[in-house]
Amino acid sequence: MYNSPDIAERIKACAKLKHIPVKQVLADAGLGFNTMSNMKTSMPKADTLAKIADQLGCSVDYLLGRTESPEVNR
Numbered sequence: 001m002y003n004s005p006d007i008a009e010r011i012k013a014c015a016k017l018k019h020i021p022v023k024q025v026l027a028d029a030g031l032g033f034n035t036m037s038n039m040k041t042s043m044p045k046a047d048t049l050a051k052i053a054d055q056l057g058c059s060v061d062y063l064l065g066r067t068e069s070p071e072v073n074r
Contacts, residue, residue: 002043002064002065003065004039004040004041004042004043004044005039005040006065007039007043007044007049007063007064007065008036008039008040010062010063010065011025011036011052011056011063012036014056014058014062014063014070015056018056018057020055020056022036025052025055025056026052028055029048029051029052029054029055030051031048031051031052035048046060049063049064053072056070057070057072058070058071058072059071059072
């Protein structure tokens with residue numbers, strides 16, 4: 001199943017690859033920095049993941065670990 005700490009790591013890795021600080025990704029998505037801290041103990045909501053994925057230009061499936069390709073299918 002999905003593991004919220006793994007999702008947090010994917011977010012951090014994707015942001016790093018794009019040279020965007022995680023704090024900036026969250027701010028641009030209208031989320032607080034505590035969002036990442038909360039992922040250590042609880043699964044993020046779908047709309048939160050969608051906002052982060054939009055800011056990173058990747059798919060929610062990628063953040064969830066369902067695919068290794070960050071490309072968005074439209």
